[in-house]
Amino acid sequence: MSPHNGEGHGQDESSYDDPTGDDRKYGHDTEGRAGFDRRSFLKIAGVATAGLAATGLSGTAGAAPTRDSFSFDRVVNAVDDLGMDPNGQSPIDGALDRAIESGTLVEFPPGEYKYTESHSWDGVSNAGIAGTGSSQRDVTFLPEQGHQVRLVNGDLGGPILLENFSFQQYDDKSTLPWIRVRSPGGSLVRDIEWLGKTGLGPSMSVGSPYVFTYETTTQDGVNVAENLIIGEDAPAHEAQYPEGVQVCRAGGSHVGEVVYRNLRFVEQNSNPIRYTNPPGVITIEGGEFIDNTHTSLRVSAGRHPSKQSVVDGAYISVSKDWGNLRGGLICDSSNGGDAGMVVKNTTIEWDVNGGEVIEFPDWGGHGAVTFRNCIVRNDGGSATIAADATSDTSDDAITVENCSFTGSGGGFVAENRGGSVIRDSCIGLSDATIRGFETQNVGSSGCRTPSDGTDGSADKTTTDETDGTEDTTDLPNTLVVQGTGTATRYTFTVSEELQPVDSTIESHDTVDGRTADAWVTTSSHADEFAFSGSVTAFEYAEGGPVDITLNGESVAAEDLVDTNDGPSAEVTVTATDGLTAELSAEGSTDPDGSIESYEWAVGDETYSGSTATHAFGDAGTYSVSLTVTDDADASASTTADVSVSDESQLRIQGAGTPTQVVVEVSGELTALEDTIEVWDEVGDSSATVWVTDTEDVDEFTFTGELTNVSFNEGEADVFVDGTAVDPSLIGPKEETPKDLEIRGAGTPTQVVVEVSGELTALEDTIEVWDEVGDSSATVWVTTTEDVDRFTFTGELTNVSFNEGEADVFVDGTAVDPSDV
Incomplete structure (x- = not known):
């Protein structure tokens, strides 16, 4: 220092x-x-x-x-x-x-x-x-x-x-x-x-x-x-x-x-x-x-x-x-x-x-x-x-x-x-x-x-080097009690297990079984607890109020105590990819930590678990139902209608310069009319449009795949279903040919090679007795100085020797013919 x-x-x-x-x-x-x-x-x-x-x-x-x-x-x-x-x-x-x-x-x-x-x-x-x-x-x-x-x-x-x-x-x-x-x-x-x-x-x-x-x-x-x-x-x-x-x-x-x-x-x-x-x-x-x-x-x-x-x-x-x-x-x-x-x-x-x-x-x-x-x-x-x-x-x-x-x-x-x-x-x-x-x-x-990260989700179990004991707070719920500037003594009780978290509890605070009796003072003073079950009682012994956070959500003291005697079910459906949706029961309440089963029904398909993924066959409106049952056989059910569509949203947004954009889709392209100007051209599956600054946006819906986005002039931002996409990655891409090399090993060798794509010989390496077709070749090599070279697309599907042996390389890496 x-x-x-x-x-x-x-x-x-x-x-x-x-x-x-x-x-x-x-x-x-x-x-x-x-x-x-x-x-x-x-x-x-x-x-x-x-x-x-x-x-x-x-x-x-x-x-x-x-x-x-x-x-x-x-x-x-x-x-x-x-x-x-x-x-x-x-x-x-x-x-x-x-x-x-x-x-x-x-x-x-x-x-x-x-x-x-x-x-x-x-x-x-x-x-x-x-x-x-x-x-x-x-x-x-x-x-x-x-x-x-x-x-x-x-x-x-x-x-x-x-x-x-x-x-x-x-x-x-x-x-x-x-x-x-x-x-x-x-x-x-x-x-x-x-x-x-x-x-x-x-x-x-x-x-x-x-x-x-x-x-x-x-x-x-x-x-x-x-x-x-x-x-x-x-x-x-x-x-x-x-x-x-x-x-x-x-x-x-x-x-x-x-x-x-x-x-x-x-x-x-x-x-x-x-x-x-x-x-x-x-x-x-x-x-x-x-x-x-x-x-x-x-x-x-x-x-x-x-x-x-x-x-x-x-x-x-x-x-x-x-x-x-x-x-x-x-x-x-x-x-x-x-x-x-x-x-x-x-x-x-x-x-x-x-x-x-x-x-x-x-x-x-x-x-x-x-x-x-x-x-x-x-x-x-x-x-x-x-x-x-x-x-x-x-x-x-x-x-x-x-x-x-x-x-x-x-x-x-x-x-x-x-x-x-x-x-x-x-x-x-x-x-x-x-x-x-x-x-x-x-x-x-x-x-x-x-x-x-520093959200406290990790590092909850540490070991004392002196006595080897462990302090574990791996419980499902967290409760944070924060002072508001007035010295406040509070008590609360939970239905199952209760432990203090992160050593926020002072020596004058007590946790006795399922009950805590503690103080907070200034607005920077917070006590944190982990517990299982539910909060069954909370009251102020002196002072108050305090700020309370339960599992990351702010809650009033009068709403903290859970009086629900059984579970409730809530369905959330989020479209993830066209006709595929994620079903979630995260909004369902489980006051005693006792839900035993989650049962989903979508048409003839059934699922279990708090979340599920369902692929719908066609666009339309479907009924999704959920039933939750706890270990006391109390149950709750709910049903929700969900609409799914095979249409995607396309947004083209200006980036500050006049830009002409060409878009093409494999299905049907439909423009949102109030976003299209008279100079834009829109067909059934393609469009050529102009955008300028960031306030200038052209929007479409489409079915199928986005097969092409190209700029005749300028540049723009492109979004599909709200997610930015790189136009250079859209549509089919030309495959980069691979190099194929057949090198002699010292003895006259006849080699047969076949590929799934196109085979092209480097002419100065091929002799008159070699035979080369569109996707196959039969060639001879002898000494290590005798090399036949090709480029090819697709995959190498066959390498075999009619006579002798040779070394084979793809993009400089040796290939074992028996593995092809």
Whole structure:
């Protein structure tokens, strides 16, 4: 671990993001754009907001906002109403400043919008900016190149909505489109992308720029950001810390909660997320953080009176070392004494030798953190968890529960952190040194890997290395009880077996046979149980309510207790392939886990089991019945009518250029008339049509097979029954001929060869005494230099020797004639 390296951990002040009063300080640099070939993480569609006429904001500051939380006094069109230039030539600054006021949403039609100044939103409430395109890239804001310019900059009086647009960072090192939002709560920033290469910032001694500053300025407030993307199309300019640009950050003004959902941050040159010393908390739900430098997530628990920071379901992957790598996840409160953060359901893949996978640095001063149901693959030369001591030892234990660790990397160190424990976990690391942690029920076999996911479905049985006992929770039902901020004691009973899961139960909670008596407190506090049978009683002994999840579905406490004395049957029929359907009884209820049989009837065909597959002979409507019977001979039956069709759906969608498409089918082709224009030609089994942009779609139904899709001009997307198809794979394909070689073995040999397709001799290898037909040949070879060569289609069906012996090769591989 590195000592304190002058990283400026004292910079987390409320004014940290004002390095200079001059947004035009930085110079201009141009470099060619480097493309980024990665799979697309999100296809983001904007939500049109025209016609919103109500006033005010629904919802409260304490609740997480959604798009439906907003209504506006007025919605104005940036081009039609405000006269802004959508072609990126004339600046929009004056028109935008005049439009920024409480109650106003400014909608931007697809286009490019140039701005040269930072825009103040101080005191504004219930206002916003929204693109109306089908993708966030349809509306792009162009900051003046070479400068730091904030399209949105303000200490807001209330919530703000920013959605469905992108920023152009160009490819230089000094352009920075920056958003700074300080909101009391209720703000929503979503579906936004930063294009181009993220540039460089000044050293932290004079302040640093950020891409997105997001703070909640009231303790009860919640602000949300979701579906943010940066680096998808180009990596950032490489930089050594602190010269890069941190993406998301907050300072001392952040006292409430910020929720980040589904971020996609790729190859950024500094911390993608840095919330290290604000009093407020951060919640990270999902998201991918790929090959970023310094640290992928640099976070702390915060000092909120009732909330703690939570990282839930994130994915971190590091295979690129930029030269100043610190870690995948750093727990850093900059000596603020924060404690109590939870990291759960998170996956880290580590393939570099620099830094440490999870680090508690000596200058970070972070206290207790719990890691639950996480998966880490460490194939670098780094420690997996490296925790330096803190100055405050009262609450600094590190708890690791139901986690899996694999790879060739290093182990675990907790320096002077009493009470640190690794329990109910699997450690399959080849260098699994453990120092400073107690271990409970820790094994080394059957560890989960990143491909297994973090849903807790695996790794339920682990072995304690000390006493060999097993803790098994292989029961069919799961119940999760989550706190809502009020200390709550609850009890419940199940009809059969009950066990706690993932060691979420504290020492003051009890599970006695089929009954649990437990407490939950904060909204991040959850107890999890596995059970068989049904819940027969649930009640609050003190406080309440709580949030309850049964088998992944939210359920109210009053609906949790199952009073059904017998099974019920429900039929689900899903067409899988034309006339073939999948029959499912998954909706049937089985309160006691006692259904003994499932009996299906479709015409004269019968099946058993909770699912079945039935192939119908013809299109039409059929009656499907299901009967379920439990072990007490109680039964329930239901019948459903299902319509099946031998027609398939064909959709041809434009991709942005004028395209002429030819389609052919083996059966009958029928166009949906309202999708066909006068210049399209449609026959009984073929059509020639034109499409242009993504809004231009031609649709058909057809029977038989799709035998041809070809483009006379341009390109388009093709879908059959909603699934994208590759036109190059449709229709018969010309077979690639195989090579056949017959080589002499030293004696005169007459060989007979036959193929199922067409046989063609290479003429310069054939002598006058050889006989070659369309699919067979009789030839002579002698020495190893005497070779007869052919190409053929189909299969080699016969190789026999009338005299002597020879060697036979197909595509360079020796063939045993007796196997042909």
